[in-house]
Amino acid sequence: MDGTRGKRIKLRENDCDKVGTLTEIVENILLRFPVKSISEFNAVCKQWCKVIRTPSFTKKQLSLSKAEPAFILYPYVDDDTDLYLVSADGILTEKVSLPRCEDLSFLSMICSYNGLVCFTNCPWRPNPETTKVEIRICNPATRKIHLLPEGSSSEEEPTVGVAFGPSDYKVFRIFHPKSDSEDTLPECEVYSPSTGVWRGIGSVPKCPMKSHNIFVVGKVYWFLPSEDDHTIAGSILSVDMEENFQVIELPEEVTAHAFLVNLDAHLCLVAIYDDDLIMDIWLLKYKNETEYYWERICSDYIPYSTMENTDAAAGLKNEIFIITSEHYFLYDIGRRTWIELDFVENFQRNCPVIFSYTESLLPCNGVMGPEI
Incomplete structure (x- = not known):
């Protein structure tokens, strides 16, 4: 026994x-x-x-x-809220329809990181004195969406950016409070899913041109308008997870066709010079926390004419995805080669945007379940 x-x-x-x-x-x-x-x-x-x-x-x-990163493309068409996933070699792999977004107008995809994307839209509002912007954090892979609470009242359309931490994110909302003074600076408030509310952090030096932003190694980057021409980028505004702002000067005179891209965890500036048919790619490098410099890593001719507008650009490892008014291109920086892409599905587009994309299970509300 x-x-x-x-x-x-x-x-x-x-x-x-x-x-x-x-x-x-x-x-x-x-x-x-x-x-x-x-x-x-x-x-x-x-x-x-x-x-x-x-x-x-x-x-x-x-x-x-x-x-195995990829690209995520949004054509920006009023009656179509579908997203398109494109592999690193330029193959259209999947069409994604986000739930509860079918009836939203003027939906804009403004950033993408670790499988989460941020959308904004301006719904119709009866009060013309203020501008409301709805902000949604979405996970295209899980089809989950998190609608943020409404922020402070703004006289102009607010600018939005998202900083992503290891287990949380922060949404920065730069807005224009009502004031009788023309010298009033724009203000910023921050939303974190851990608190679920907006928190004011004071004024900012300048307001970005638009909400399109890039997150790279702990910082959010937007274009700031030029003093001479507000339709052209003049500098860059950055903010980190600790809510510190910095204005970064651009390397040279930049045309209207300039784009910020995340290239293998580095902030890069892609500038298209129409007159010379040349594309320059600049890499931002930091000497320390505040000192920086730009290094031109590539300069090459573009394979399309000035009759085409360059609408969007995104970076992925050693490649740049370029969208023009007529074509899609993949540019290999190391080989200096252009590949024209021919998608099976020819969708209409107005103002397309494209970002690098990594499929993930991260929750849109920033809350992960407990360990077992």
């Missing part, structure tokens, strides 16, 4: 070890699936659901997904 009891206890210990090993095996298998499939696996069994809903699984999935 004693030998039998000892054997039974040993078997139970082995069974426990097998359960632990099986959980790891299940996790490793699930991590290899697309996010859409992983979301569906939640309903398969309780064990899978527990594994998928842990923060550690979300972080591991994001780490694996970063090895």
